[in-house]
Amino acid sequence: MSVHSQLPQLSVAGITLRFEGITALDDVSFDVQRGELFAIIGPNGAGKTSLLNILSRVYQPSHGSVLFEGRDLLRLKTHQIARAGIARTFQNQGQFPLTSVLDYLLLGRHIHMRSGIVLGGIYLGPALKEERANRAYCQHLLDLMGLAPYRDFPMGSLPYGLQKRADLARALAMQPRLLLLDEPVAGMSLEESRDLAAVLLDIKEQLGITQVLVEHDMAMVMGIADRVLVLDFGRVIAQGQPAEVQANPAVITAYLGQEVQRAPSPGSVAHS
Amino acid sequence: MAYFIQLAFAGLAQGCIYALVALGFTIIFKSSGVINFAQGEFLLVGAFIASVATFEWGLNFFLAVFIALLITVLIGVLFERFALRYMIGRPAFAIIMITIGLDILLRTGVVMTGKANERPPATPYGIASGVNYGGVHFGENALWTILVTLICCVALYIFFRYTRYGLAMRAAAIDQEAALAMGVNIRLVYALAWGIAAAVATIAGIFLAINVTTFDSTLGSIALFAFPAIILGGLDSIPGAVVGGVVIGLVQLLTQGYESHIANFVGIGFDTITPYLLMIIILLVRPYGLFGTRKVERV
Amino acid sequence: MSNATSKTTRSAVSGFPSTPLGLLQTARGRVLLLGGLIALCLVFLFGGDNWLLILNVVMIAAMATLSLNILSGYTGLISLGITFFMGIGAYTAAWLGGPHPFFPGDPVGLNLSIFIWLPAAGVVAALTGALVGPTALRLKGFYLAIVTLALVFIGLYLFKNARAITGGPQGRIFPTPSFGDLSFSSPTPVFGVLLTTNQWYFLLLTPLLALMALFVHNVMRSRAGRAFQAVRDNETGAAIIGVNLFQAKMSAFIFSSFLAGIAGALWASYPGGYAEPNTWNLILAIQFVAAMLVGGVASVWGSILGAAFVFGLPLALDTFSLIPQSTSNTGLTSGDLSAILYGLLIILFMLFEPTGVIGFIRRVTSLIQRFDERAKVKGGVKANASEPVELES
Numbered sequence: 003m004s005v006h007s008q009l010p011q012l013s014v015a016g017i018t019l020r021f022e023g024i025t026a027l028d029d030v031s032f033d034v035q036r037g038e039l040f041a042i043i044g045p046n047g048a049g050k051t052s053l054l055n056i057l058s059r060v061y062q063p064s065h066g067s068v069l070f071e072g073r074d075l076l077r078l079k080t081h082q083i084a085r086a087g088i089a090r091t092f093q094n095q096g097q098f099p100l101t102s103v104l105d106y107l108l109l110g111r112h113i114h115m116r117s118g119i120v121l122g123g124i125y126l127g128p129a130l131k132e133e134r135a136n137r138a139y140c141q142h143l144l145d146l147m148g149l150a151p152y153r154d155f156p157m158g159s160l161p162y163g164l165q166k167r168a169d170l171a172r173a174l175a176m177q178p179r180l181l182l183l184d185e186p187v188a189g190m191s192l193e194e195s196r197d198l199a200a201v202l203l204d205i206k207e208q209l210g211i212t213q214v215l216v217e218h219d220m221a222m223v224m225g226i227a228d229r230v231l232v233l234d235f236g237r238v239i240a241q242g243q244p245a246e247v248q249a250n251p252a253v254i255t256a257y258l259g260q261e262v263q264r265a266p267s268p269g270s271v272a273h274s
Numbered sequence: 275m276a277y278f279i280q281l282a283f284a285g286l287a288q289g290c291i292y293a294l295v296a297l298g299f300t301i302i303f304k305s306s307g308v309i310n311f312a313q314g315e316f317l318l319v320g321a322f323i324a325s326v327a328t329f330e331w332g333l334n335f336f337l338a339v340f341i342a343l344l345i346t347v348l349i350g351v352l353f354e355r356f357a358l359r360y361m362i363g364r365p366a367f368a369i370i371m372i373t374i375g376l377d378i379l380l381r382t383g384v385v386m387t388g389k390a391n392e393r394p395p396a397t398p399y400g401i402a403s404g405v406n407y408g409g410v411h412f413g414e415n416a417l418w419t420i421l422v423t424l425i426c427c428v429a430l431y432i433f434f435r436y437t438r439y440g441l442a443m444r445a446a447a448i449d450q451e452a453a454l455a456m457g458v459n460i461r462l463v464y465a466l467a468w469g470i471a472a473a474v475a476t477i478a479g480i481f482l483a484i485n486v487t488t489f490d491s492t493l494g495s496i497a498l499f500a501f502p503a504i505i506l507g508g509l510d511s512i513p514g515a516v517v518g519g520v521v522i523g524l525v526q527l528l529t530q531g532y533e534s535h536i537a538n539f540v541g542i543g544f545d546t547i548t549p550y551l552l553m554i555i556i557l558l559v560r561p562y563g564l565f566g567t568r569k570v571e572r573v
Numbered sequence: 574m575s576n577a578t579s580k581t582t583r584s585a586v587s588g589f590p591s592t593p594l595g596l597l598q599t600a601r602g603r604v605l606l607l608g609g610l611i612a613l614c615l616v617f618l619f620g621g622d623n624w625l626l627i628l629n630v631v632m633i634a635a636m637a638t639l640s641l642n643i644l645s646g647y648t649g650l651i652s653l654g655i656t657f658f659m660g661i662g663a664y665t666a667a668w669l670g671g672p673h674p675f676f677p678g679d680p681v682g683l684n685l686s687i688f689i690w691l692p693a694a695g696v697v698a699a700l701t702g703a704l705v706g707p708t709a710l711r712l713k714g715f716y717l718a719i720v721t722l723a724l725v726f727i728g729l730y731l732f733k734n735a736r737a738i739t740g741g742p743q744g745r746i747f748p749t750p751s752f753g754d755l756s757f758s759s760p761t762p763v764f765g766v767l768l769t770t771n772q773w774y775f776l777l778l779t780p781l782l783a784l785m786a787l788f789v790h791n792v793m794r795s796r797a798g799r800a801f802q803a804v805r806d807n808e809t810g811a812a813i814i815g816v817n818l819f820q821a822k823m824s825a826f827i828f829s830s831f832l833a834g835i836a837g838a839l840w841a842s843y844p845g846g847y848a849e850p851n852t853w854n855l856i857l858a859i860q861f862v863a864a865m866l867v868g869g870v871a872s873v874w875g876s877i878l879g880a881a882f883v884f885g886l887p888l889a890l891d892t893f894s895l896i897p898q899s900t901s902n903t904g905l906t907s908g909d910l911s912a913i914l915y916g917l918l919i920i921l922f923m924l925f926e927p928t929g930v931i932g933f934i935r936r937v938t939s940l941i942q943r944f945d946e947r948a949k950v951k952g953g954v955k956a957n958a959s960e961p962v963e964l965e966s
Contacts, residue, residue, distance in 0.1 A: 024592025036746030057597040058813055097810040098803065108796075109803055113815040129795050175809045176815065215629050274649065287839035309715050359923055364716040367651045371866055372923040374859060379917030382909050498726075498855075501719050509715075541734030557712060557720065 009072070011036040011212050012057075012180060017066035019052055019236070025112035026052045026234040027063070034214055039206050041215045041223045041244075044233035045256060050216040051093060053233070057214070058090040059083050070180065073126075076141050084113045093164040093185045099158025102151055105169050106157055107140040110175030140175055147171045147201070163194045170201070174209075181205065183215045187222055195219060199226050224248060232256065256266075281531040282524060286417035287485070289523020291425035294478035295500040296515035297430070298471030304447040304510050305467035305540045308358060311373040313475055314497025315380035319492055320346045320476025321483035322384050324396035326397035335398040343476050349380070350472030351465045359464070381491055393484030419481040425515055426474060434512070439466060447510070498567065499526070502553035508566020511564075517564060522549045576586070615890060617775055625771035626886050634838045634880035634959070636785055638864045640832035640874065645862070646871040647793055648825035651714065653834050654721030655861050657728035660853035661701050662694035663747065663841035664738050669693050670748030680740040682859040687750045691838055698834020699827045699964045708818065722788025725855050732850035742822055744849030747841040752778055758846060774843060785872045793871075794965025801825050802871070864917050867922050869931025879928055882918070887911030 010033035011221040017245060019027040027049045034040045042050050044100045055061040057068065059080045068075040070086060089110075098106055115136060117129040149168055157165055166186060173181055186202070199222050205211050217223045223230065224244040232240040232247055234256040240247045247253055295313055302317055304308045320342045354378055361369050364382070384390045395401075404413035411423045434440035439462070445453040446463045475497075482496065503522045507514025530545040555556035556563060616624065641655050671682030711721050730740045739745060747756040748771075757773045768776075793797045794878030800821045803811035814819050841848040864883040869875015890911065926933045 060813070080809070080812040081815055081817045083813070090809065092813075092815050096955075097807040099804070099806075101806065105799060109799050109811075109814055111798060112800060117796050119797045119824055122792045122797045125795065126790040129791075133795060155943070156939075173812070246619055262689060357920060357924060364923075364927060365649075366718075367645065367649075368717055368866075368923045370651065370926045371713065371862065372920055374862075375916050375919030375923065378859075378912055378919070382916060386913070419871040449705055498722070501722070505716075505719065542729075543730050543733055547723075547730045548724055548729050553723060554708070554720060557716060558708065561716070562711075 010034055011071055012059035012214070013069040014057075015069075016255065017053070017056060017063045017069045018066065019049070019056065019061060026236050027056075027233075030066070030236070030238055031190060032231050032238065032241060034212060036179075036212055037206065038208050038228045039226055041230045042216060042232060042233060043220065043223055044239075046232040047235075048220075049236040051184060052236075054090065054214075054216050056181055057128045057182055058088065060173045084176055085179075088182065089176040089180070090182040090185060091166070091169045091173050091184055093188065095098040095162060095169060097159065097204065100156050102154050102156055103144070103160070103171075104137070104140055104153045107143060107172050107175045108136060108169060110172040111136045111140065113176065118139075121193060127201035134267070143171050143175055147174075162192045162209065166190065167198070167201075170198075174205070174211075178211060181211050181213045183213060183217075184219055187217065187219050195222050199239055202226055211246075245250075277531065278528075279408070279410045281527050283412060283416060285524035285527030286520060287413070287419045288527055289520035289521070290419045291482050291496070291519075292500050292503045292523050293423055293480045293483075293516040293519030294426065294474045295497045296503040297396055297426070297512065298475045299500055299504050300507075300510065300512050300515040301443075302467050302471050303504075304512070305359070305463050306362075308361075308373070308545060310367055310468075310471065311370060312353075312377040312380060312473065313385075313562065314494030316346050316350065316379050316472045316475035316494075317479030317482060317497055318384055318489075318491065318494040319349065319380055319479075321395060321479035322390060322393065324476075325393045325483065325489075326389065328396035329394060331499075334394055338396050339354055339480060342480070343473055346472040346476045347469045350468035354464050354468040355461075356401050358468075360415060361560050364477035376416040377494075380495060385491045389552065392488045392490060393483075394488060395486075396480060397484045401487055405461075415481060415484045419485070419571075422477060422481070422514075426477065430470070430512070439463075443467065452515050502549040502556075506563055507555050509562030510567055511563065514563055514565035522552070525549060582867045613779060617772060622771045623892050625769070625775050627892060629771060629774045629778055629843060630888060631881050632653050633843060633878075634861070634864065634884040635782055635837055635877040636879045637833060637836035637840065637861050637875040638868065639785060640829045640836060641861050641865050641870070642799075642871060642873075642876045643789060643792075643832065644829035646865055646869075646875075647749055647798065647805065648801040648822065650710070650822060650825065651718040652719055652721040652829075653654055653855065653858050653862065654724035654728075656722040656837075656853040656858040657721075658698045658701060658830045658833035659837025660728050660839060660850070661830075662698040662837035663848065663853075664732065664735075665697040665834065666690040666694040666838035667745060667747050667841070668738050671746060672748075672795040679746040681737055682746075682748075684728055684748075687748070687932040688753070690748055691750075691835060694838035695835040698837065699831035701834075702827045702830030705818075705825070706823045710822045710826065722855065725853070725858055725955070728853055729850060732853060739850050742848060742849060742851070744852075747838070747846050747848060749842050749846050771844075778839070782877075783848070786877070789832075790873050792871075797821075797824065805871075847850070850925075860915070863919050865929075866927070867918050867929050869929035872929070872931040872952055875929050875931035882930075883911075883915050 012034040014033070014260070015031045017027055017030040018025070030049075030053060032040075042053060044050055052061060056063050057075070059075070059078055059082070063076070070088065072088075075086070079154060083090075098109075101131060102110070109185065113133050117132055121127070121129040141150070141153070144153055147167055147170070149164070152160060152168070157168060160168065166189075170183070170186065173183075183202070187198050190198065202213060202215070203226050206213060215223065227244050229242060230240075230244050231238060232249045232250070232253050239252045239256055240250040295317065298313050298316070299310060302308055323342040323345055324338045325340050327333045328335060331338075333341070336556075358369075359378070362370055362456075367565055399414050399418075401415065402413070404411055404415075404417070406412070434444055442453065443457045443463050443466060445456065445458055446460055450460060453463075479493065483493060486493070499522055500519065502517035505518070507516070507518025507520060524546050525548055527547045529538060533540065533542075533544055580779055593755060616628065620628070637655060637659060640658075641652065644650050644652050668681050669683050669685045670687065671680065671684065673682050673684050674680065705724065709724075709900070712720055733742055749756060751757060753774075755761060755763055757770055757777075760768055760773055761772060793801070800811070800816045801824075803814065804821050804825075805817060808818055811821075837853075841852070855930060860883055865876060866879070866880035867882050868877065868879020868895065887910070
């Protein structure tokens with residue numbers, strides 16, 4: 003796929019984040035093309051989640067710029083990124099433990115629905131129509147993601163892996179053009195990770211949604227990413243296609259005999 | 275001018291009472307993050323028991339005070355141990371309400387004894403005694419209030435600075451987990467916090483009761499003014515609590531004193547809300563107060 | 574949820590149809606609805622003035638508790654200041670609907686119809702909420718609680734000083750509903766039937782409360798309500814998903830204040846039609862908070878239940894002289910006993926069941942429900958075959 007001929011959908015330039023004497027991110031720059039599956043990896047504390055927090059407008063960087071579809075993303079407040087077309091999944095679950103899976107997905111439909119207190123209170127009429135349509139949509143998503151039996155279960159009652167899947171479904175319900183995934187397979191078993199990796203590929207190939215993926219699991223990342231960015235101590239130490247990054251000595255050094263050395267080549271048996 | 279000094283003096287004394295209550299709030303807050311809405315009733319219970327001990331049991335003033343202290347400290351420590359301990363990690367509303375529940379129980383408990391109407395306060399000196407100087411009456415109670423508050427402040431300062439347990443409390447206030455890891459007995463810290471808070475509230479209650487000449491079950495409602503005091507001073511600052519209390523006392527008395535001059539403008543009872551107005555302004559302008567640390571629940 | 578008749582949306586927790594018309598679909602729902610209506614009719618006809626009075630007070634208290642639940646229960650914004658908004662509503666109603674001043678110095682009154690003063694009470698309270706909101710809603714947790722507490726005292730000060738409207742510390746008369754020739758306070762026969770004041774109020778309050786309850790229930794299961802609850806559960810998460818936090822909080826605040834204003838107007842009008850500024854004090858506000866917490870946070874039924882507990886029970890004890898002889902000798906009032914009662918209730922519920930009676934019921938039924946469901950899912954039900962969620966109105 004020739005990605006270089008288009009203008010990047012996401013353009014991150016010189017992002018620096020400092021707080022309480024720590025430089026979490028130092029002059030980070032990269033581009034993401036539309037429809038790409040872009041991975042950000044790095045050892046613990048490398049600043050990956052901080053970067054994601056900046057992109058989802060929870061943090062404000064000390065320096066730098068971010069352009070999303072040509073517009074200045076840093077101008078936006080947290081709640082505005084959803085309407086701008088960006089959806090983000092959460093690293094840890096447990097944000098909405100009492101909300102049912104269906105209601106959680108419907109929350110994802112918030113920006114696509116209109117009724118307020120008055121219409122909602124009357125319910126019959128526009129609100130009901132809206133609810134019906136959106137519930138059908140969410141049901142469809144639930145079916146696709148294999149979550150239908152858990153539709154009315156509170157999120158907190160689900161096993162961790164299913165929670166993350168439901169979270170992804172919620173993000174998809176937002177109909178984003180850019181999906182930010184925060185360690186989507188953290189805490190999952192090998193089989194669950196493989197399933198999810200397949201889902202992410204489906205999202206890319208069938209829905210064409212751009213994905214920026216922060217992850218630890220090298221094997222999974224190398225298997226599905228188009229390009230990879232490696233962070234260490236807040237700095238970019240490598241960027242490019244998975245194979246080149248994997249072979250990069252600086253990357254190997256950064257991980258220092260941890261996951262890089264244990265990352266299986268395609269076709270070999272699982273890592274421990 | 276004498277009028278102003280009279281007001282300022284009264285404000286200072288009143289402020290000391292607020293300071294003592296605010297101290298209790300802050301000490302509990304620092305150790306466990308809880309705001310104890312029942313603090314006012316410790317005032318009431320303390321003054322009540324001292325009064326009953328003096329007039330009904332015929333005890334000596336200091337003995338009566340000692341018993342009052344004992345009982346309120348016991349109540350505080352027991353409540354912390356058997357109720358509050360289980361509320362750790364619960365939402366703020368629930369914790370606020372459980373202390374309000376204690377507040378209701380304590381106040382109604384006092385009312386139910388049937389002896390809480392127009393009680394005379396326990397006092398070692400005449401209510402109206404004092405010295406006059408330069409046209410200003412320096413009431414003995416007010417003088418003692420200020421002095422005892424000062425002593426309490428100094429005592430607490432020494433306690434926190436130089437004793438093992440004070441150090442333990444300070445460590446726990448900074449980082450509970452780390453303190454726990456260092457072997458600090460957190461249970462003791464909680465108990466101490468509530469005990470100290472109850473004790474200073476009792477002392478405040480005794481002075482307050484003398485100040486109002488006769489008291490009833492509403493004595494504790496004055497503690498509500500300590501909220502503006504701790505916000506002014508900074509929720510997690512002990513010196514802030516004292517300064518905040520004194521400032522609120524001064525503001526209130528001065529407003530009270532000059533209210534009549536601007537009565538057409540502000541009507542009656544303006545002094546009941548000046549502390550709150552001040553508090554709202556502080557929350558908008560400098561939410562962590564004069565001495566608090568810069569981290570406040572503000573969107 | 575694999576239930577045979579699952580064309581209806583069912584509550585995830587109790588399996589019971591959660592929509593009003595859904596209730597009509599099941600036999601169980603129909604029976605309950607019918608039973609409820611019959612009970613109401615029986616009470617209305619044969620309950621007697623004492624019981625009707627208690628029920629009426631409980632219903633007005635339930636409205637106030639419901640308004641508080643919207644703000645604190647569903648949206649998570651701690652408020653000790655409900656009586657401020659109730660007072661604003663009450664005095665608006667008094668101004669618009671109260672009797673024309675007779676003597677000089679009487680408080681104002683325009684003697685307008687209930688169709689004006691009752692909604693206006695809500696509207697003015699809502700506007701006040703809109704004014705106060707931007708300042709108050711910047712704060713969270715304890716700070717918000719303290720500011721709402723300050724509001725109560727500021728309210729008391731304003732009410733005591735605005736003599737022209739409030740009658741000053743002595744208080745004033747509040748409007749009672751009247752429709753044409755019929756005035757609730759001294760009812761005349763209508764179509765040959767003579768009802769008591771309490772019966773007329775019952776006729777007014779029951780549908781009004783039902784309407785409010787239904788409205789709130791609807792809001793909470795639609796977009797706005799989901800946003801409120803998301804704000805309560807996790808603000809940052811909600812914002813990331815696209816909820817405008819400030820807008821959501823303001824909406825909840827205004828909605829809550831609207832209902833509080835209406836409840837306030839009714840609270841002042843009934844049963845005595847007379848109230849003084851000190852009515853809108855902190856103690857009353859805390860009673861409503863207690864009602865919400867004991868009955869059930871974020872629950873419509875919980876609001877009603879809690880109001881029954883905190884306001885109905887003491888009133889019933891008093892009315893029917895159920896206080897044991899021994900305590901009444903010490904000059905104890907039922908007010909003291911009920912204070913002890915709900916002080917204890919608060920502590921016990923906060924310790925053991927912070928979501929109130931309703932929360933307790935939910936937990937028990939959900940436990941049973943999930944045990945059931947787990948058995949079914951474990952049996953290998955594949956994830957694709959559930960029927961679509963058909964929404965009933």
